[in-house]
Amino acid sequence: MVVLNRIYTRTGDSGTTALGTGERRHKFDLRVTAYGTVDETNATIGMARQHTAATEPLVDAMLERIQNDLFDLGADLCTPEMDEPPPYEPLRIVDAQVERIEREIDALNAELKPLRSFVLPGGTAAAAALHLSRTVSRRAERLMVELAATPGERVGQPALKYINRLSDFLFVASRYVNERGAKDVLWVPGGHR
Numbered sequence: 001m002v003v004l005n006r007i008y009t010r011t012g013d014s015g016t017t018a019l020g021t022g023e024r025r026h027k028f029d030l031r032v033t034a035y036g037t038v039d040e041t042n043a044t045i046g047m048a049r050q051h052t053a054a055t056e057p058l059v060d061a062m063l064e065r066i067q068n069d070l071f072d073l074g075a076d077l078c079t080p081e082m083d084e085p086p087p088y089e090p091l092r093i094v095d096a097q098v099e100r101i102e103r104e105i106d107a108l109n110a111e112l113k114p115l116r117s118f119v120l121p122g123g124t125a126a127a128a129a130l131h132l133s134r135t136v137s138r139r140a141e142r143l144m145v146e147l148a149a150t151p152g153e154r155v156g157q158p159a160l161k162y163i164n165r166l167s168d169f170l171f172v173a174s175r176y177v178n179e180r181g182a183k184d185v186l187w188v189p190g191g192h193r
Contacts, residue, residue: 020079021086034147035077037140038163042070044133051126056177062104063173066166069097073159077144081154093159101165108169108176116186119175123183127174134170137163 016024045063052060072091079090121131141163148155175181
């Protein structure tokens with residue numbers, strides 16, 4: 001259980017922060033940047049939910065689950081996989097979370113017509129907000145992939161799969177809340193030359 005009764009600790013004043021293992025790293029460390037960007041993704045989803053809460057209860061419930069998953073993902077990234085595990089069971093993203101988000105993508109996508117062009121971020125306020133979340137989640141994914149490719153660093157496969165599916169979910173959800181694709185703004189290649 002988490003208890004936050006004191007918000008500032010002064011331990012980060014030197015420019016370092018503690019991982020879940022207790023190891024201190026610079027605040028610009030790639031692992032810290034990766035889970036910080038996951039947190040940023042979560043915040044943008046919170047903003048998107050300001051538009052979905054009243055009008056799209058199905059999508060909003062999915063987004064609420066995703067926000068919880070993103071805290072799980074942050075905890076996963078904050079506690080690096082090690083040869084000798086810590087004395088407690090670290091929280092990890094699991095395949096069941098990936099499978100759930102895939103089912104949700106399929107459920108929303110079943111109500112959409114196939115695309116004949118790329119979609120510009122826009123349409124409704126909810127769709128635009130979800131597109132912003134999608135782009136931030138893609139940045140988180142790029143950082144996680146870079147971290148996984150860094151010698152001495154590990155990122156679990158379920159975590160990498162989850163962040164990859166998340167941007168797909170956010171794209172499909174943006175179309176869904178765009179009146180099931182009716183308000184999608186389509187790209188017109190070279191249309192404004």
